[in-house]
Amino acid sequence: MKAIISCCQTIPIDNKEINLKKAIRVIRQEAKKGSDIVVLPEMFICPYCHASFIKYAEPDNGSTISTLAALAKELKIYIFAGSIPEIENHHIYNTCFVFNRKGEIIGRHRKMHLFDVSIQNGISFKESSVFSAGQSLTVVDTEFGPIGVAICFDIRFVEPFRLMVDRGANLIIIPAAFNMTTGPLHWELAIRSRAVDNQCFIVACSSGRDTHAKYCAWGHSSIVNPWGQIVGDLNEKEGTLQSTIDFDEVTKVRYELPILSSRRNDIYTINETGGKHFEYTD
């Protein structure tokens, strides 16, 4: 089974309407080029800063979600809508909504691991001063099988990736926006190692780099195969990336280099210990 997938590496400005229009334009373009699945970057709808997270927050029946739902239905594609600040009961989340070909919401991943870092001579940021953390893993059911979702800093953690793969995900989609400190250090390493360790495809969609922005994104959206090879990537500029994913490659690599089946479950296990699941995600 194969899926055609696109990453849209857009650069958001401080104007929701313009950001949404741009997203619509590139999604239409990628759908026209035949993509089954189109992915947007983390916070494609607003600048990556605390003030914007509050100013741009919207509930799950807000204009961004309803617009993208209608677009997925019209174009008959899956949309993994990067992330937006989602507000519910006075809590704001960094949330990726996922739409199927009917425009139905089939997943809502709230970033589980908030980006609170303070690196000497590098990036400092504290997402938790605005965001609440998500309470669950997200694996959505699609015609291509289960697909996992993680947002940016979530990629730092080996456990959720193992668990998503154990739920059947052969592809994990990661809206992200690494920065100029951790990007050169760890971006490629993280996406490639998650693919190799879990013998799955990784599609990591970053925003493009605006050197005038307070938070300067690394870019380099990439599609990685289960051998850990980058099969397509972008540089730091705005752009789109389309690739065909052949899920038979997952079967082949898991047979030839049997990592997943060689785990010693008699000595160690990774378990889900809780978390709140949205009913449509399971």
Add this chain to the structure above:
Amino acid sequence: MKAIISCCQTIPIDNKEINLKKAIRVIRQEAKKGSDIVVLPEMFICPYCHASFIKYAEPDNGSTISTLAALAKELKIYIFAGSIPEIENHHIYNTCFVFNRKGEIIGRHRKMHLFDVSIQNGISFKESSVFSAGQSLTVVDTEFGPIGVAICFDIRFVEPFRLMVDRGANLIIIPAAFNMTTGPLHWELAIRSRAVDNQCFIVACSSGRDTHAKYCAWGHSSIVNPWGQIVGDLNEKEGTLQSTIDFDEVTKVRYELPILSSRRNDIYTINETGGKHFEYTD
């Protein structure tokens, strides 16, 4: 706290006496250069092939172990003795013995994950046709704190690394011998990602490359810091690599980029589910 550590990237031939003599010579050399800890590669004592594993197998009171124990005592250093085929009750293991400055065995890691792969147009090998698998993680107590041990294919698995770090290991030592298929694809990726994900030092000691050998090793012994940066490495030839490890770097990176402390233990956990521990390893 700092430790000076050496990797000895030797190339074994089909003669135990000569291999052991060479190991002794390079261990003496590195001790003279001030190393606290000297590491040998996987199967430093014999060619990496099934016939040798059987022919060279020795019990834990065999000549290799007793010689290295005496050497550690004489030189007052820690030796992580790569691995040898260890025989016990008619089972052969791929085992790393660890000696302290008194020449006492303080750890015995039996490779937990055997290397059974069959890659199209690449390497095929089946360790399990000779070896029995180890039944436990290994973390040894030293004056530098707990140090974890993994052998080659063990590096493929995220779980034991997490668990060794949770037992306090800020340094994990990996005797190894990747090959000409998986070496270029995954060696650097594996050692760097285990360091970054677990915010610890990784010291990976490979055998050197003998292009005439049936199993051709990748080489490239490396020392990686908790940022995932290679602070020292070798090419494919025989040679040694010495580096000073400053354990304060572990504290710094875990503070600045808090991955380990940001794990969501309310949503997932990795647990030890069993395994047989040697009494001196815990």
